[in-house]
Amino acid sequence: MTFTTLIDPAALDRLIADGTVALFDCRFDLADPAAGRARYDAGRIPGAAYLHLDDDLSGLPTGANGRHPLPDPHAFAARLAAAGVQAGQQIVAYDDAGGAFAARLWWLAKWIGHEAVAVLDGGLQAWAQASLSLEQGLPAARAPGDFAVGAMPGRGIAGADDILRSLSGNALLVIDARTPERFAGQPNALDPVAGHIPGARNRFYRDNLTAEGRFRPAETLAADYAALIGDRPLDQVVLQCGSGVTAAHDLLAMEHAGLAGARLYPGSWSEWIADPARPVARD
16 A cells, blocks of 8 residues: 555554655754754654755755755755665655654655655654654664656646736735744744735644644545635645745645645745845735
8 A cells, every 4th residue: 555645653563564664754843953863863763764854855045045945856866765765665754743844755755756655644642652662773774775756846836936926916825834923924033024925825734733743634624725725726726834844734734635736835935035025914
């Protein structure tokens, strides 16, 4: 069976036992970039390799392309191959933040044409609640795999200019995955300029989750997003956040709900505000 959105702990445990999964720990802390690796070293799901948001799942910020620009697709594929991933192999990502960072790996793999990728529903907490084991110490050495870029683009992208051109005619619907407070324009440490893209709608990514940190049922998510999107074609829907990371969580929730086809604005708010000529709205 191929998993393309979410996977539960029991199914992941079976894949690990079969030796058929490429597993990645994506834990990260925006306030402490070294924390995720330290948590990985202290205890991880057996067989997991670590991917760092800044170093492995992002390109080089220039000051004009957002805090977490997309990596070069071939460099990203080479990073996965170096971790032992084989062409067509099932990839699973997890974190301890409700999938906020694991969804970035999920989207990137889809972007470069790899469909067999899923996020562990409930993350490390769900794994622990299932009484499944962790490992410590140095990870086992892996032989390089043959993973490579597939048919691109596997997932659609919208840029700042696309959104800017659409503002006058409502050609695109922008959905912002940040907190309601950041969306409304309240001062915060992450956004040097507070506010949102004019006309955008807010869908905080954590609203995709239950109180236990699992994704809500597909039918519930479908109803939530239908209320936002209406009958608009999905390729006219663009997801953004602060830097293109948690927007992938909304895209994962939508695909889990059967709503595949929306696009990502990779630079997101941190790119948008880099140009003072771009308009800003506040509620």
